[in-house]
């Protein structure tokens with residue numbers, strides 16, 4: 388369970404998160420929508436401790452992320468995250484990309500890590516790209532590799548930050564399909580996305596962020612069918 | 628072929644000079660690179676403000692002519708009664724000189740690794756050290772290699788200046804022979820050829836590594 392309690396965060400003068408309260412249960416798929424600059428990415432990076440918070444609390448399975456004694460490297464093993472940019476390690480093959488952290492961080496044997504990597508890469512449809520270098524792959528393939536790389540750590544939660552935003556339109560589908568597959572397998576996920584149709588399909592709940600505030604949160608039928616927040620209405624009208 | 632007073636023993640003398648050039652260069656490039664990596668990482672880690680003293684110091688080594696550094700270094704070790712041999716003094720000064728340039732190369736290499744790539748590594752639970760070791764080091768090395776090869780070749784040629792401390796390296800050995808045999812063109816030709824023979828493999832190694840890494 389991820390518990391976010393009254394989290395505030397500023398960059399200099401700019402308050403980016405203005406008291407966020409949110410709980411994500413095990414097995415839940417939460418999508419976050421909202422305009423650019425509304426604080427969505429910042430929230431995700433606060434959850435895995437890449438960013439600090441100014442006040443409030445984020446607790447993952449009982450561990451306070453921003454408490455002094457917290458071993459963030461250990462915590463991050465259970466929080467997979469995939470970003471908008473393709474973050475392949477360009478000097479490693481696809482297989483090596485996926486094996487690196489399990490071997491170095493989890494201390495798995497090469498054989499163990501390779502078996503897991505092959506399994507995850509096959510799962511995301513890259514079973515035939517093991518020896519290829521990332522630069523030889525399309526953006527969609529690189530994003531699927533990044534997903535497999537995160538999954539190889541056997542995380543309890545997956546965070547996705549606009550993973551299709553940097554893709555050519557014809558490549559968006561294959562990555563969304565991978566996310567749908569994970570959702571259907573029961574993975575606990577927080578997906579920041581601009582794909583409204585996708586959000587409507589996979590989400591248990593959808594949260595709308597506006598200027599650092601979580602203005603509305605509801606199951607997709609309610610949020611898209613009968614939005615209450617005025618800014619959400621404007622936002623939805625603008626997207627379609 | 629043509630007449631020359633150059634004997635086999637003289638060639639051996641040149642070879643010994645070349646060995647000295649190689650020794651001074653190898654020690655200085657090795658030590659300078661280790662220091663350069665260390666300083667480069669520190670500069671990257673602490674940011675421009677806190678690394679100002681270090682940057683200033685290294686700027687001195689980069690801007691004062693090497694000859695002056697060697698002479699001052701030698702004077703300093705003598706004033707401080709360190710009792711260093713000319714070889715030691717030469718290597719210390721050349722190492723710091725190399726380190727000053729190498730620091731810039733390393734800093735550039737490290738900052739060429741995208742922050743987002745490093746963030747992805749840390750997100751997988753890698754420690755700072757693991758990120759440095761498995762992601763930053765290989766990527767930065769690829770970017771820095773051409774400049775580092777250039778630095779190494781430059782230091783090898785600059786190392787001729789240690790003759791001012793009395794070391795008989797390749798150029799000094801050639802000078803001695805020129806004075807004795809009065810065949811400057813022929814001997815300097817040989818001297819230049821030896822410099823080339825030493826440099827060529829280093830330059831080729833760089834080319835080879837660049838090609839090997841170009842597939843990714």
Ligand SMILES: Nc1ncnc2c1ncn2[C@@H]1O[C@H](COP(=O)(O)OP(=O)(O)O)[C@@H](O)[C@H]1O
Pocket residue numbers: 398401403421422423424425426427428429430
């Ligand atoms: N590291 C940072 N330093 C300063 N400002 C930042 C930083 N990261 C994000 N911001 C600012 O915080 C605001 C929210 O950013 P972000 O969380 O990325 O929004 P979103 O993902 O919803 O588009 C933006 O105005 C952005 O410019």
Ligand SMILES: [Mg+2]
Pocket residue numbers: 424427428429548549
């Ligand atoms: Mg964002």
